[in-house]
Every structure is written in structure tokens, then in C-alpha cells.
Amino acid sequence: MIFPFSGSYVSTTLAGSHNKSILGRFTYLFIVLQEHCVIESKPDHFLDDLRLHNPWTELKQFAKSIDINDKDPVVHKHTPYIVVLVRLAEKWADAHDGNMPSTRQEKKEFKDLIRAHMLNVDEENYKEAVDSSYKVSVTPGISKYYVSLQKIYQAKAEFDCLALEHHVKEILKQIGRDPDSISRAYIKTFCKNSRKLRICRYRSFKEEFSSPIVSEIQRYFSDEDCSYAMNFYILLRAVDRLAANYSRLPGIFDSEIDEDIPRLKTVAASVLSEMGLNGASLSQDLVTEMCRFGGAEIHPVAAFIGGVASQEVIKLVTKQFVPLGGTFIFNGIDLKSQVLVL
Structure with a gap:
């Protein structure tokens, strides 16, 4: 469900997510779902996995059958780059206790x-x-090596598909x-597209509030890039709690702003303590700013977070693209947004 909050609590059933709290120029949104499967993640940069870091036996044997030190310029120029990488990766590993290049300097030396x-x-x-250890670019008619290499990859794909089919049948028997209720063609399609499939698992609303991941929260709070967003999140939670206690949002009456500021600060300190941040403090300016808003819902901020919420609903319904993985915080003052996994 999506629950929009803007001063008063209003709920609208729409899809499997719990959403936003808007206060002045700050707002947050998060998805509450136990598990969500993404059929098509549509990654921005999709790199083919050629198993160069861990080649199987047939690929190793094929690579060893080609002499990369052959001085014939035609043979040398037409040796598949995959073979070059497999052979030189082995040479590197032999000289480095079986380890592959990991640091920037080592990668430069490998190049x-x-x-x-x-x-x-x-x-x-x-x-x-x-330039590219993962992208295959086969030039037609270069040499017989590419045909052999293609057959090796096809044979491995078929072997993996058969292994998965056997595993699927065993699971179906157990339940x-x-x-045969899941066809081989379906399993083959699954294998072909498996690298674009994603499973997103979320903590429940209750877990986030009652069982905080202290190590992550402390890291966010101490990280310069995330601390501002974490301050907003804590204050928005404190505002919700204060509103529940006093049946109104802080700062809604000008005559009570001076009283609401220390009240909000006290409630925020309580939220910090519950989240494992004993002794931590929030910016006095942010606390004052929260009260100054007086529960106002600024239209551009509401429109923006509404657009983000709509976008996430479309992702969830279509099972395409990867939805937000945590709590989305929008800071309308600096026009910055961050996702915190809480």
C-alpha cells in the first residue's frame, strides 16, 4: 500500500508499498514488501560474463592449444582476445600466488x-x-578459432541448462x-536471461522501527555524504511521534513554535537513542527549520515525491527496472536525494 502523509494522516490503497511523509522541503519514501522479483532489471551497463576470471576445463584446454607467442603476424593478429586474456591471466596468477589483479596498480601492470x-x-x-575484458566482439570470418570458441561457450551453456533442469525437477518432486510442469524451453529462457533477473528483499516497517541495523545507522550518521539525509530521516520520524503525542504537527501555531522546538529536540533524542545512537545530536538549525515549516506541504516537493512514488509503483507492477532498495530521502533545500538502507 502507499500511505501519503502531509500534515494529517491519509491512506490510499494503491500497490505493495508504504510511502511518503512530506514536511516543508523534506520528504521521504520507502517500499514495504517482503520480497519482489524483477523480471527485467534493464541495467544501464550490461557486461557479458565470459568466465575469464574462472575459466572451465574446456576453455582452458582450448586456450592452451593456441600459441600466443607465435611470431606469424597473421596468426598473432587473429588470436581471439579471450584466449589472450585466459593465457595471460594464468601467467599473472602463477607469478602472484594464484591471485588475479585487484589493486589499481596491479590492473595497470596486467594491461x-x-x-x-x-x-x-x-x-x-x-x-x-x-580495453574490455568482458565484451565479446567477434569479427566475421577472422579465423576458425572464433568458431571453436563459440562452440565451447555454447556447450557450456547447454551443460549449465541441463544441470539447472535436473535441480528444478528435484525441487518439483519434493513439493x-x-x-515436467516447468518445460525445458522455459528453463533455457531463464538461464539465458538469468543475469538480468533480480530478487529484492525488504525489511518490514515494523523491523525498521523496532530492530534498527545499528552498524549501518552509525555509518550513515558519521558519513559526511549521508549524515544530512540521516538527520532528516530522524527528524521526520520525530515529527510523526510528536504529532501522535500532541495531536498536531510542531510549529502549526506561531505562538507555540518556541515551545515546540525543545519538544521536537527531546523526541528526536529519544529516536536517536532507540536507533542505537546514544550521545549523538542533531543540528539545532534543522530542528528549528522543521518547526518553522509548521506542517506546510510545499507543492513542488509534493509533486516531486508523488512522481517518484508513481515511478516505483510502475516498477513494482510491471516487474521491470529495480525499485528503490531502501528509504529515499529528498532534501528540497539543497535539491539532493539519497537512499538509505535501514
């Missing part, structure tokens, strides 16, 4: 190792090995369903 094996500056296969 230099690849360049050192070039015979000519125009060898596109070696340039591709340097009392027909082992």
Missing part, C-alpha cells in the same frame, strides 16, 4: 603485460583485450508437483 605481447600497434584483438 602492460598484455601490451608487451603485441607485435604491432594495429592488433585490434590485443587492444580489445586491454509434490509434476517434474
